[in-house]
Amino acid sequence: MSEFKNYINGKWVPAKFGKTFKNINPANIEDIIGDFAFSEQEDVNEAVAAAKAAFKTWRLVPAPKRGDMLRKAGDIFNRRKEELARIMTREMGKPVFETKGDIQEAIDTAYYAATETRRLFGHTAPSEMSNKMNLSFRYPVGVCGIITAFNFPIAVPSWKILPALAAGNTVVYKPSKDAPHSGVIFAEILEEAGIPPGVFNLLLGKGSMGNMIVEHPDVNLIAFTGSTDIGFKLGEICGRTNKKCSLEMGGKNAQIVMPDANFDLAIDGVLWGAFGTTGQRCTATSRLIIHKDCYDEFIGLLKEKAETLRLGSGLEESTQVGPVVHEQQLQTCINYTKIGKEEGAKLILGGERATDGNLAKGYFFKPTIFIDVTKDMRLFKEEIFGPILSVTKADSLEHAIELQNTCDFGLSSSIYTKNVNDAFKAVRDIEAGITYVNSPTIGAEAHMPFGGVKGTGNGHREGGWTVFDIFTEWKTVYIDFSDTLQRAQIDNY
Numbered sequence: 408m409s410e411f412k413n414y415i416n417g418k419w420v421p422a423k424f425g426k427t428f429k430n431i432n433p434a435n436i437e438d439i440i441g442d443f444a445f446s447e448q449e450d451v452n453e454a455v456a457a458a459k460a461a462f463k464t465w466r467l468v469p470a471p472k473r474g475d476m477l478r479k480a481g482d483i484f485n486r487r488k489e490e491l492a493r494i495m496t497r498e499m500g501k502p503v504f505e506t507k508g509d510i511q512e513a514i515d516t517a518y519y520a521a522t523e524t525r526r527l528f529g530h531t532a533p534s535e536m537s538n539k540m541n542l543s544f545r546y547p548v549g550v551c552g553i554i555t556a557f558n559f560p561i562a563v564p565s566w567k568i569l570p571a572l573a574a575g576n577t578v579v580y581k582p583s584k585d586a587p588h589s590g591v592i593f594a595e596i597l598e599e600a601g602i603p604p605g606v607f608n609l610l611l612g613k614g615s616m617g618n619m620i621v622e623h624p625d626v627n628l629i630a631f632t633g634s635t636d637i638g639f640k641l642g643e644i645c646g647r648t649n650k651k652c653s654l655e656m657g658g659k660n661a662q663i664v665m666p667d668a669n670f671d672l673a674i675d676g677v678l679w680g681a682f683g684t685t686g687q688r689c690t691a692t693s694r695l696i697i698h699k700d701c702y703d704e705f706i707g708l709l710k711e712k713a714e715t716l717r718l719g720s721g722l723e724e725s726t727q728v729g730p731v732v733h734e735q736q737l738q739t740c741i742n743y744t745k746i747g748k749e750e751g752a753k754l755i756l757g758g759e760r761a762t763d764g765n766l767a768k769g770y771f772f773k774p775t776i777f778i779d780v781t782k783d784m785r786l787f788k789e790e791i792f793g794p795i796l797s798v799t800k801a802d803s804l805e806h807a808i809e810l811q812n813t814c815d816f817g818l819s820s821s822i823y824t825k826n827v828n829d830a831f832k833a834v835r836d837i838e839a840g841i842t843y844v845n846s847p848t849i850g851a852e853a854h855m856p857f858g859g860v861k862g863t864g865n866g867h868r869e870g871g872w873t874v875f876d877i878f879t880e881w882k883t884v885y886i887d888f889s890d891t892l893q894r895a896q897i898d899n900y
């Protein structure tokens with residue numbers, strides 16, 4: 408049995424009390440991936456102390472030199488892409504073509520962050536007074552606690568860890584308990600890229616250990632991706648302890664289809680959006696809002712194509728949809744199917760566990776479509792994080808946008824139409840951090856801001872240039888070379 412350790416202060420170490428936990432392949436629960444360190448408070452203390460000590464020197468390494476290491480990390484991700492994709496698929500389920508895309512996002516992020524180390528622009532501005540200069544620059548926050556989910560086990564951590572390091576912070580990273588092997592590979596790659604001991608530390612373990620990181624007084628910043636429930640709890644701790652905190656949480660993303668849309672394109676879009684990653688994306692299309700003039704026709708075509716989706720182990724070439732991540736998630740899908748039926752929505756596809764042949768060995772749930780879902784139903788409102796799509800009828804574009812906005816979340820959104828006026832109205836009026844026109848709700852690119860409004864986020868954006876607003880503080884500098892005391896707002900007016 409393989410054993411996987413923590414990476415603290417440049418060394419691979421077991422959890423202090425020697426405890427471990429097992430992780431299994433969700434496509435075949437007889438396939439045990441290994442024993443992973445089960446970290447507790449002592450391990451957290453050690454990792455945070457290492458990160459705190461390393462910050463003293465790492466912050467002074469010239470940013471472009473830090474960038475050189477990140478570029479190298481990007482090269483290693485690229486070199487290990489095939490091998491790593493299979494490791495990720497084995498532990499979290501999505502097909503290999505998707506895990507390769509996940510790694511590509513990390514490669515893009517690494518190269519982008521490396522380049523930003525030569526920019527990280529500040530601002531200069533005129534002074535109110537003579538012989539005085541005003542400037543401002545970014546500086547690192549300190550020790551960053553980074554906590555992520557299983558569904559993008561390389562991409563999402565890379566969005567946080569790589570810019571954090573680029574900006575001169577040090578990191579304590581807790582990957583999901585359902586994707587710890589990917590976390591181990593992440594650490595291996597940063598080690599090989601030459602990131603010095605203590606600058607990046609990996610702690611494997613379960614959810615409660617995340618709380619210990621957030622509570623630790625020497626952690627200065629928390630960046631979290633995961634459920635809204637947990638995000639809100641971590642946000643409360645950060646409020647109480649006055650930590651900088653960036654939260655990326657749930658979604659209930661809708662795709663709108665107008666009668667003039669290219670239906671083939673819109674169907675491919677919604678199938679990829681709803682059932683890609685088995686619906687386990689915060690950007691997944693979990694609601695489809697169809698204009699009444701094409702409602703019946705579009706549903707007919709959608710069902711026909713959705714029936715052809717191939718379920719299976721993500722390690723098999725032909726698989727389009729993998730398993731859900733664990734038994735609890737399977738149960739959630741079963742429960743929501745029951746809820747949907749009780750609420751009066753009409754089930755037209757799936758709605759049950761898939762057990763044919765080898766599928767019985769894993770947590771497979773059939774791609775599921777409910778139609779005639781109304782805005783008061785739980786199916787319409789709650790994030791399921793599984794392959795369940797709710798379809799709702801809209802009377803007009805305005806009604807479709809209103810339905811899309813009737814939601815506690817605001818991450819991603821999409822509209823399919825050929826009418827440029829309708830597209831721009833949707834872009835303007837949809838309440839979400841991301842709107843796609845004629846493409847699905849998933850597909851964020853590394854160099855653009857990523858994040859959401861309402862219950863999805865707390866005002867931050869990862870990705871692109873905006874991620875540095877999370878991982879840096881501003882220093883404002885006034886330089887007076889007048890040789891006199893110039894009292895601002897007093898002597899000059």
Ligand code: UN1
Binds near residue numbers: 559849
């Ligand atoms: C997530 O679901 O947590 O746009 C991130 C996308 C991906 C990232 C999703 N590039 O769907």
